[in-house]
Amino acid sequence: MIVTIAEIIIRPGDENAFIAAYREARRHIADSPGCRMLRLVRGIEQPNRFLLFSEWVSLESHIEGFYGSDGFLSWRAGVCEYFAEPPCVEHVVDLRD
Numbered sequence: 001m002i003v004t005i006a007e008i009i010i011r012p013g014d015e016n017a018f019i020a021a022y023r024e025a026r027r028h029i030a031d032s033p034g035c036r037m038l039r040l041v042r043g044i045e046q047p048n049r050f051l052l053f054s055e056w057v058s059l060e061s062h063i064e065g066f067y068g069s070d071g072f073l074s075w076r077a078g079v080c081e082y083f084a085e086p087p088c089v090e091h092v093v094d095l096r097d
Helices: 015-025 059-066 070-082
Strands: 002-009 035-042 049-056 088-093
Touching (some): 002 059
Antiparallel strands (some): 002 088
16 A cells, blocks of 8 residues: 655635635545545644645556546646645555555
């Protein structure tokens, strides 16, 4: 399993609009082949900072499968207008196994 962590900084004042847009657009990630889990959390000290965790069966399912899909374009179109800057994305391996 691969976990993707995306740090998403939203323009101050647009947080609630982003959350609503995320709820509409999340299916484009969640329904992508290889996506096993999707979770969005919000900062307390920095309420315009969100972390999006997604779990994938492989790095390829995220990079080649999702990033190369129409679902990725639909996801971005649904939420990117609220970004203060491009998201920072990192892939990590879960060591629980």
